[in-house]
Amino acid sequence: MGAPTLPGAPVLLDPAGLDALIAALAARGFSVIGPTLREGAIVYDRISGIGALPAGWTDRQEAGRYRLERRADAALFGYAVGPQSWKRFLHPPEERLWRARRTEDGFTIETEPPPVERFAFLGMRACELHAVAIQDRVFLGGTHQDPGYAARRAGAFLVAVNCGTAGGTCFCVSMGTGPRAESGFDLALTELIGPDRHEFLTVAGSAEGAALLATLPSRPAGAEAEAAAASVMARTEAGMGRTLERAGLKEALQASPEHPHWDDVAARCLACANCTMVCPTCFCTSVSDHTDLAGTEAARVKRWDSCFTAEFSFIHGGPVRPHRSARYRQWLTHKLAHWVDQFGSSGCVGCGRCITWCPVGIDITAEAAAIRAAPDAKPEQEGHGNP
């Protein structure tokens, strides 16, 4: 153990050092969440050591297809991203907001206690850090903040991993969100693996990260290790499975509400909502009230919802978007165009999940490119807002 490392000065951890990091996080009271194999995919779940990591596995991803494959080495982070994102932990699929109880002379409201569990996320990719930053703007940026998200987010410790493998549906380079984690983490690792080497070039991105790193067995990283990490990044950058041309895209999408291509997608789209569920930035929820049989208790529950359901846009008289074409258009134009007006950035970080996990393989990069290639701006449709 050396003197406290300043943020920015890289060190090398070996696999035992990484194990010590997990143990140190657990000892500080964090629930450590990291990648692990389950049901034929690499998912994020509770882990207690490096033994849970998907050593020697990678993922082969295409539109509508995901398969685990063996790697030639024993890399611990040698895959791209799985079906789940960290959204599942910071913005859980279901959350009770309050309960009410009937009393002798009326009723009382019991608010939910703030979440107490503190998460440490191990293995966050650059695109996922950007996705968290986007959800931060959504949930914390405005006048009204989401208290549950705020508490979980404030308590979280983020360990990033620079991608050593680009997935077949990845396009973070197009979106400017990766593959290198630039900021927004407590620690960032680059896995260096070869016939005679298995170690992690590690930098701290926060004072808390630096303090923790200083307690771990490590050695200073030399210029050679830094060069090796840089070449990992260059290789990943060159290996992107997809690209998305963004120049003029927002304008083309906003000018094309009646484009025939929306109907073309609708013929293939199932309106199943998988794309929004797996997307690390999609944030929509619906809120419903429940009462018990005895009529003495009630609860208000918030759940992930999706612009692909009819109920999502249901107002008096019917849904605003009854057809699949309108739902897909809402999703894609919000993600890639209206999001910019609403939150100041694209709503897409190029993680490729919506492409891989769409059961029929609808590809956001291909659909956006089709519209961009031939926008049919109709004058009477100009000024079309977010419906």
Add this chain to the structure above:
Amino acid sequence: MHTRLRPTLAVWKFASCDGCQLSLLDCEDELLALAGAVDIAYFAEASSTLRPGPYDLSLVEGSITTAHDAERIRAVRAASRHLVTIGACATAGGIQALRNFADVTDYVAAVYATPAYISTLATSTPIAAHVKVDFALHGCPIDKAQLLEVISALLAGRKPEIPHESVCTACKRRGTSCVMVAHGTPCLGPVTEAGCGAICPAYGRGCYGCFGPSEAANTAALAATWTVLGADRRSIHRAFRSFNAAAEPFREESDAHGDQDHPG
């Protein structure tokens, strides 16, 4: 302390297997609360005391397959303030609606020793084809949490919270890895209404479509992907022709993959 009237409840059986009624008895933890909240006036499977109507709430299981039942459901409707169908039989015609695609006399001849004793209609039809239905619960069998939600909502005078979204939404919320994408297993989840909690994918199986077509179901697009995954015409035909065979989008898709010579 607040008191409210205990509405009377009746449970009716038509052509069905009793599984949905059993879901009511299966409510174990909630059964006492249920018995406290409603006055169970007519429930032949649970009690031999059968009281006459009218009833505030009738739960109807089963489809209409005989002329006698077609009359009986009218009497049930007339005696009920609210009528809720429970399960695929009552809501869509059930597995017995396979007769709709064939000649029922062939079935009768094949199954019964003395076909002459059998008096039956040529089709199995859902309750809504005969009388007004106030709310329909899907599933083979229904989900007991959905049943309790409908009863609780009725008691509170609010709208039941039963979403019409796809099974995939539940599958993703529970964190299951998609069996179509990760394993190449054909799944009906994307065109099937949620309600079961996505049980089958959680056990590595494709969804069987027990809850029937979801709102906006695009069965043709799903069938095209099943074909890419290696499903043949016959297995697609059979997948859409089960408990909800007579529900429109499923009927249409099974027909589209039918044998030209033997459409049944």
